[in-house]
Amino acid sequence: MADWRLEVLGGSRLLGLAEPLELQRRVAAVLAWLALEGPTPKYRLAGMLWPGSGEDTARNNMRQLLRRLRVAIGADLVLGGDVISLSERVATDAVELEGHVFAGRHSEALALSGSLLGTLDFDDCPDFEAWLLRARQQLEGLRRRAASAEVDAREQQGDLAGALHFAERLLVLDPLSEEAYRRLMRLHYLTGDRMAALNVFERCRKMLFEEYDAAPHPDTLALERDVERGQVRPRAVENKPARTLPLSVLRPPVLVGREREWARLEAAWASRQLVLLLAEPGVGKTRLAHDFAASKGRYMVFSARPGDVDVPYSLYVRHIRELFSERPEIPKALEPWLRRELARVMPELAVPGEELPPMRNEGERVRCLEAYSEVFRRCTEGFASFITDDLQFADSASLEVGAHAHARFHAAGSFPITIDCCRRGELGGDALALTKRLEAAGLAMLLHLEPLPSDAVEVLLESLALPGAGSLTREMTRYTGGNPLFITETLKHLMESGSLERGWPERLPPPGRVRQLIQQRLERLSPMALQLAQVAALALMEFNLELAGEVLEVRPLSFSEPVRELEAAQILRGERFTHDLVLEAVRASIPMAMGALLHRRLAQQLERRRAAPAIIAQHWLEGGESRRAVPFLLSAAQVDESHLRRTEAAANYARAASILESAGELEEAARLRSRVPSA
Secondary structure (H helix, E strand, O other), rough: OOOOEOEEEEEOOOEOOOOEEOOOOHHHHHHHHHHHHHOEHHHHHHHHOOOOOHHHHHHHHHHHHHHHHHHHHHOOOEOOOEEEOOOOEEEEHHHHHHOOOOOOOOHHHOOOOOEOOOOOOOOOOOHHHHHHHHHHHHHHHHHHHHHHHHHHHHHOOOHHHHHHHHHHHHHOOOOOOOOOOHHHHHHHHHOOOHHHHHHHHHHHHHHHHHOOOOOHHHHHHHHHHHHHHHHOOOOOOOOOOOOOOOHHHHHOOOOOHHHHHHHHHHHHOOOOOEEEEEEOOOHHHHHHHHHHHOOEEEEEEEOOOOEEEEOOOHHHHHHHHHHHHHHOOOHHOOHHHHHHHHHOOOOOHHHOOOOOOOOOOOHHHHHHHHHHHHHHHHHHOOOEEEEEEOHHOOOEEEEEEEHHHHHHHOOOOOEEEEEEEEEEEOOOOHHHHHHHHHOOOOOEEEEEEOOHHHHHHHHHHHHHHOOHHHHHHHHHHHOOOOOHHHHHHHHHHHHHHOOHOOOOOOOOOOOOOOOHHHHHHHOOOOHHHHHHHHHHHHHHHHHHHHHHHHOOOOOOHHHHHHHHHHHHHOOEEEEEEEOOOHHHHHHHOOOHHHHHHHHHHHHHHHHOOOHHHHHHHHHHHHHHHHHHHHHHHHHHHHHHHOOOOOHHHHHHHHHHHHHHHHHHOOOHHHHHHHHOOOO
């Protein structure tokens, strides 16, 4: 039974003593967070509330804050050690508001007024302020939901005066909603006040002009005419089921507008040319590559990931390991020399006790490339083609293996046809120069993919079989520029907001801003689902649920519901993002200080897991702990040297030396610079 009450709506005070206790700013922040977010690692919250302090100072400040609260009230209301939570003895008005709405007690929810934490300002705590803004918006959204439901319930009951009261309340809560104006117009008319209904229409028209330079929606104009004619009737309220995104929107059933490109792919296939598809993000290069490869027989996909570029052979090793697990007969049949060379990048293949010396000359490096290429060839036997997706993220060492294998086996017809997909303008200079040389020799084709023209957009919309979608061709083409991903993201937004069947909406982010539509989807996620996505966006190729559990300090099994939520929202598919634009939107949603904290936690956990040193170094750098990155930069340089990758080794030595110079360790920095190998 709760014997304390925390009031955080419209202010911040604690009831349970003889007199209400007005809470200090950061105490109120801690209690409000715990009430709404639940159990939280203590020092994650400390980092949010003391962002300018070092980690030790922030931890000490949090300990002192909790001690002062305990002394002031004579009770332990914040429980736990490293992970803290609010005692069940505390009832909180904001939590009650949520409970009332979810239980259908709408009038009780609306009786709880006031903004979360009142007028308290946290501009010196940007991460907490960002959370506070989101939480305030969520509570306001619940109030709007409650007011809307109460309007419907009162109207169904015949209580038009009550419905009118809550419709006025709804308009206060959502002053830019044309639908709220329409509700109020209709109810004024039904209660016998025709002039009041027309006055509401004029207020609506003025608001739309001033805020959006727009005219009223056709539904609003039709209602105004009905009011003038006296034809408005009470409406039955429908119980609308939750909207589910159809499969046609998640993946359009047909490939449209690519006839010219398909014909060029056919020509390249007939000539056994390597194909490089270049396009802006979202234009559909991956879909075209998959559909074409599938039409030719069995194919495999090597997908590069953000972060691969920092770790030599990461793309190659990840997919060879996957292929070995699917075809265990291949690693079992490896000759000793192949196994020994492959053990340089896959230590699990090494003979126990055997130490591999670093490469000493170019001949040994070529022998290593021969081994990696031969293993690659064996793994691709029986496949007609393979796709390398997101080539812009690939590490140069893996690309070198692919180029060597192509040169070694392609002419003999013993190697699948290669289709590479890359963002336009983002392919590294060496790889692009190589591809252009192959093109000049007639061995490769560069294919630039453009957005869909208007007629193809029309075909795409019609193919989706969505009511109302086919009539939006002109607006959709103008808004999205014919980018297929932008089209499907816009359709998802229109369906989730319930506006698809009503025509083109009066409000959308500026044209081409698909990231804003994705951001709105992120804002509808639960806090745990959003945090899980944010860890995935920073962990990149190292991400898995066990690592996320360690970073967020929760049990991985508790992620089952957040994972389902992320997959339903088309954010993640398995442990990967559905598109790199979604990844970028998630990364952009992470406040700076919170991002630095997560990077430090990732660095600590990846150290324990013995991850690639270049990855650990990058997390320490992103986490603001550059000095702690130095040993890992040196380890990464040594790995590069062992593979005779002198350019990469020189870059890592130089980065480490620069950090030491900034830290005043000039002698050690000079020693490192003297070790920088000539590229």
